[in-house]
Amino acid sequence: xxxxxxxxxxxxxxxxxxxxxxxxxxxxxxxxxxxxxxxxxxxxxxxxxxxxxxxxxxxxxxxxxxxxxxxxxxxxxxxxxxxxxxxxxxxxxxxxxxxxxxxxxxxxxxxxxxxxxxxxxxxxxxxxxxxxxxxxxxxxxxxxxxxxxxxxxxxxxxxxxxxxxxxxxxxxxxxxxxxxxxxxxxxxxxxxxxxxxxxxxxxxxxxxxxxxxxxxxxxxxxxxxxxxxxxxxxxxxxxxxxxxxxxxxxxx
Numbered sequence: 107x108x109x110x111x112x113x114x115x116x117x118x119x120x121x122x123x124x125x126x127x128x129x130x131x132x133x134x135x136x137x138x139x140x141x142x143x144x145x146x147x148x149x150x151x152x153x154x155x156x157x158x159x160x161x162x163x164x165x166x167x168x169x170x171x172x173x174x175x176x177x178x179x180x181x182x183x184x185x186x187x188x189x190x191x192x193x194x195x196x197x198x199x200x201x202x203x204x205x206x207x208x209x210x211x212x213x214x215x216x217x218x219x220x221x222x223x224x225x226x227x228x229x230x231x232x233x234x235x236x237x238x239x240x241x242x243x244x245x246x247x248x249x250x251x252x253x254x255x256x257x258x259x260x261x262x263x264x265x266x267x268x269x270x271x272x273x274x275x276x277x278x279x280x281x282x283x284x285x286x287x288x289x290x291x292x293x294x295x296x297x298x299x300x301x302x303x304x305x306x307x308x309x310x311x312x313x314x315x316x317x318x319x320x321x322x323x324x325x326x327x328x329x330x331x332x333x334x335x336x337x338x339x340x341x342x343x344x345x346x347x348x349x350x351x352x353x354x355x356x357x358x
Contacts, residue, residue: 117152117156118156118157118159118160118163119160119163121150121152121156121157121160122159122160122161122163122164124150125160125161125164125170126164126167126169129164129169129180129184130184130270130274131265131270131273132265132270132273132274132277134180135180135277136180136181136182136184136185137179137180137182138179138180139177139178139179140161140170140177140178140179140180142177143157143158161178165178167183168181168183169181169183169184184274185274185277185278185281192206192282196282196283203283203286203338204335206279206282206283207283207331207334207335207338209279210279210283210331211327211328211331211332211335213264213272213275213276213279214260214263214264214276214327214330214331215324215325215327215328215331216267216272216324217263217264217267217269217272217276217327218263218267218311218314218315218320218323218324218326218327219320219321219323219324219327220266220267220268220269220272220320221233221263221264221266221267221315221323222314222315222317222318222319222320222322222323222324223318223320224266224267224268225266225315225316225318226266229262229265229266230266230315230316232262232266233259233262233263233266233312233315233316234312234316236255236258236259236262237259237308237309237312239255239258240252240255240256240258240259240308241305241308241309243255244301244304244305244308247295249288249291249292249295252291252295253284253287253288253291256287256291256308257280257284257287259308259312260276260280261273261276261277261280263311263315263327264276264277266315286338289338289341289345290334290337290338290341293337293338293340293341293344294337300337303333304330304333307326307329307330307333308330310322310326310329310330311323311326311327311330314326
């Protein structure tokens with residue numbers, strides 16, 4: 107009787123699988139450049155031909171892209187097919203904004219709950235650093251820095267949930283609504299009392315996660331997104347009132 111021999115895993119397949127796992131879990135993010143071939147092969151403990159073969163496998167999947175003379179980069183293939191059409195739809199269908207925020211509330215509250223349950227010491231240290239930076243820039247007048255810090259903080263929570271889909275969906279969603287986040291933060295920044303409310307909400311989410319309180323974290327995240335939803339509604343109405351006033355004066 108002839109028995110089937112177990113399949114032999116090629117070293118390049120194992121290396122490709124390891125790199126793919128890093129991309130899925132967010133250790134390697136869109137736009138990240140891989141180390142040089144010499145350094146990376148030494149880090150992974152494989153030959154340079156083996157590394158080249160592994161990288162070629164991921165290039166064929168569209169996960170990596172080699173630029174002539176510029177190195178090898180992680181692509182945004184996992185996110186782009188979600189982001190591009192939704193950004194276009196948002197511009198033509200304003201009512202979708204409310205649906206997106208409803209989805210964001212569901213996603214981020216669950217992410218916060220899972221992060222409070224699953225976050226490792228490494229995750230907590232990262233969140234501590236990002237929260238400290240967020241709170242620091244919120245005390246400044248640099249709105250762009252606030253936007254970047256805000257997005258980084260929420261993305262770190264999603265990744266601390268240790269669910270690959272939540273991590274990627276959060277990154278994609280933040281890219282879709284980036285323009286609206288910018289408008290909202292600029293609106294709130296001009297209103298110190300509401301700006302301080304926003305800072306307090308971030309503190310509540312961070313504290314609940316680092317104290318491993320899932321229900322409290324989820325509740326804080328839901329309240330935060332509801333506050334954001336109302337603020338964005340107010341900002342939109344304010345813009346429309348301003349445009350209406352300009353139209354009446356014949357300036358538009």
